[in-house]
Amino acid sequence: METFDYVIIGAGSAGSVLASRLGEDLGIRICVLEAGPSDWHPYIHLPAGFIKTFHMRSINWAYQQEVGPWTGGRSIYAPRGKTLGGSSSINGHIYNRGQRQDFDTWAQMGNRGWGYPDVLPYFRRMERRIGEGEDTYRSRQGPLTVTTMDWKDPLCEAFMEGAVSLGIPKNPDYNGAIQEGVSYCQRTIEGGLRMSAAKAFLHPARKRGNVDVRTHAHVTNIIFEGKRAVGVRYLKGGRGGTPVEVRATKEVILSGGAYNSPQVLQLSGVGSPDLLQSLGIEVRHALPGVGEGLQDHYAPRSVARVKNIRTINELRRGLSLWVEALKWATTRRGLLSLSPTMVYCFWHSGETAESSDLQLTFTPASYKEGVQGQLEDEPGMTVASWQQRPESRGYVRARSSDPFEPPIIQTNYLVEEVDRRVVVAGMKLARRLLASEPLKPYYAYEDFPGPKVQSDDEFLAAATERGTTTFHPGCTCRMGPASSPWAVVDDQLRVHGLQGLRVIDASIMPRMISANLNASTLMIADKASDLIRGKTAPEAVKLAGYA
Numbered sequence: 057m058e059t060f061d062y063v064i065i066g067a068g069s070a071g072s073v074l075a076s077r078l079g080e081d082l083g084i085r086i087c088v089l090e091a092g093p094s095d096w097h098p099y100i101h102l103p104a105g106f107i108k109t110f111h112m113r114s115i116n117w118a119y120q121q122e123v124g125p126w127t128g129g130r131s132i133y134a135p136r137g138k139t140l141g142g143s144s145s146i147n148g149h150i151y152n153r154g155q156r157q158d159f160d161t162w163a164q165m166g167n168r169g170w171g172y173p174d175v176l177p178y179f180r181r182m183e184r185r186i187g188e189g190e191d192t193y194r195s196r197q198g199p200l201t202v203t204t205m206d207w208k209d210p211l212c213e214a215f216m217e218g219a220v221s222l223g224i225p226k227n228p229d230y231n232g233a234i235q236e237g238v239s240y241c242q243r244t245i246e247g248g249l250r251m252s253a254a255k256a257f258l259h260p261a262r263k264r265g266n267v268d269v270r271t272h273a274h275v276t277n278i279i280f281e282g283k284r285a286v287g288v289r290y291l292k293g294g295r296g297g298t299p300v301e302v303r304a305t306k307e308v309i310l311s312g313g314a315y316n317s318p319q320v321l322q323l324s325g326v327g328s329p330d331l332l333q334s335l336g337i338e339v340r341h342a343l344p345g346v347g348e349g350l351q352d353h354y355a356p357r358s359v360a361r362v363k364n365i366r367t368i369n370e371l372r373r374g375l376s377l378w379v380e381a382l383k384w385a386t387t388r389r390g391l392l393s394l395s396p397t398m399v400y401c402f403w404h405s406g407e408t409a410e411s412s413d414l415q416l417t418f419t420p421a422s423y424k425e426g427v428q429g430q431l432e433d434e435p436g437m438t439v440a441s442w443q444q445r446p447e448s449r450g451y452v453r454a455r456s457s458d459p460f461e462p463p464i465i466q467t468n469y470l471v472e473e474v475d476r477r478v479v480v481a482g483m484k485l486a487r488r489l490l491a492s493e494p495l496k497p498y499y500a501y502e503d504f505p506g507p508k509v510q511s512d513d514e515f516l517a518a519a520t521e522r523g524t525t526t527f528h529p530g531c532t533c534r535m536g537p538a539s540s541p542w543a544v545v546d547d548q549l550r551v552h553g554l555q556g557l558r559v560i561d562a563s564i565m566p567r568m569i570s571a572n573l574n575a576s577t578l579m580i581a582d583k584a585s586d587l588i589r590g591k592t593a594p595e596a597v598k599l600a601g602y603a
């Protein structure tokens with residue numbers, strides 16, 4: 057059996073950073089196991105390729121969620137990256153860290169070293185910010201390039217003016233001192249190409265020679281000796297492939313993402329004894345929190361029909377598309393360098409909220425059935441709105457002992473009353489934004505939810521009819537003290553009650569943050585790399601308001 061110091065399961069956002077950081081010591085040998093193929097496909101790298109990779113089963117787990125109590129009888133699609141870079145290779149490129157309160161809450165939940173001043177140095181250490189930002193918050197030297205949307209569209213400009221007319225200020229850097237306000241979005245894009253975690257971290261790390269990346273390696277389970285994780289079993293080539301075992305002398309690191317990490321633990325006999333026994337899986341270690349607590353952002357997309365100007369819906373067809381393709385080939389700019397959302401707006405649903413609880417995005421385009429996979433034919437513009445820190449929680453549970461069967465994903469969107477209230481407030485604000493004075497020259501009429509929708513109940517009904525995921529699942533292997541019945545890992549990200557095993561990815565978030573999850577997942581992995589190596593953490597940033 058081959059032996060490495062570390063075996064990392066999953067070459068996604070977190071796995072890529074870990075391979076890079078742990079591999080800085082050339083004496084260390086690392087094996088990275090990735091179920092998907094290499095990230096060669098051009099649509100991964102072309103920013104507008106998002107719309108294609110969204111459904112591309114060769115590089116996407118393409119999960120379906122269970123019907124929820126508030127999803128109008130619908131099963132919501134849940135794409136996840138299955139290639140080098142993981143979801144960062146198919147995501148919408150947005151770089152958004154979240155508010156300081158998010159991380160302070162993690163610390164208040166009993167997780168030492170995870171408050172905002174502690175995590176800020178890791179956000180800074182990773183990035184190479186090109187664009188606005190104060191040095192206290194931003195860095196210009198890291199491996200991950202973060203740029204600002206450079207396509208100035210009259211509809212985007214009018215939308216931002218509309219926000220200002222409603223009292224929402226422009227904010228030059230929502231990843232700086234405060235998040236609230238409106239601005240063009242910041243993106244992990246450089247030179248018109250996607251900056252995935254594989255590109256920023258994994259591929260450079262491979263060149264050092266001590267990181268062995270194996271694609272088409274579907275992990276079926278973790279191998280234990282007593283309570284110690286000693287290796288990993290995978291099928292080379294996927295279903296029906298050759299079984300292979302690799303050993304880890306130091307640690308096994310599970311970075312399979314918020315849906316797959318809990319499933320791999322459960323398949324390995326770690327989880328709720330009731331669940332495992334019902335599936336005929338021998339209980340190796342009882343840990344009821346595994347898979348429980350799933351959170352995600354739920355967003356209805358409000359759409360207005362547009363007049364007097366062309367939207368992306370028309371630009372991506374016929375001759376216009378050829379012109380845009382030529383533009384991209386020669387300048388790396390234009391339509392094909394765009395992200396699915398272009399303007400970001402953070403605001404609060406009520407005047408008493410202590411920090412913004414609403415996130416809204418604007419795009420001069422519209423999607424069939426409100427889902428980002430397919431553009432509509434007639435001109436349209438969209439505002440998606442969601443509650444930043446939902447209270448509703450669901451779960452991820454293995455469906456059977458078959459590692460190739462998709463897990464049961466029940467997010468339980470909107471089951472908490474406060475979530476329903478804030479989502480309705482978000483849709484009302486979206487309506488006001490779309491109908492604002494500066495957008496008037498282009499605004500034809502509201503298509504969804506439509507003028508008939510007026511009362512809170514009607515807005516809520518519309519939300520349940522058309523709301524969808526924003527692709528931010530987390531919190532399924534939550535970090536917390538051993539005394540918390542829901543906790544799966546401690547604040548060093550070691551699995552409670554086991555040795556030689558950590559979970560490091562979006563699943564360890566104890567509570568949903570007010571952001572898209574890629575930036576913070578990268579931060580988690582970077583911080584974890586110091587925890588694993590016993591390195592002293594960079595000095596916490598001194599900020600006003602912190603002792």
Ligand SMILES: Cc1cc2nc3c(=O)[nH]c(=O)nc-3n(C[C@H](O)[C@H](O)[C@H](O)COP(=O)(O)OP(=O)(O)OC[C@H]3O[C@@H](n4cnc5c(N)ncnc54)[C@H](O)[C@@H]3O)c2cc1C
Nearest residue numbers: 066068069070091142143147148149150275313562572574
């Ligand atoms: C369509 C989409 C759009 C998004 N848009 C944005 C955005 O614009 N901005 C943003 O910040 N976030 C966005 N996100 C979310 C963000 O990309 C993810 O939260 C983040 O990448 C999660 O990182 P991770 O390391 O937890 O998991 P992933 O990056 O998903 O990595 C997990 C890896 O593990 C592999 N794996 C899983 N199971 C196994 C197994 N059994 N054996 C071997 N390998 C396995 C997977 O194939 C994958 O490569 C989006 C996500 C999606 C899907």
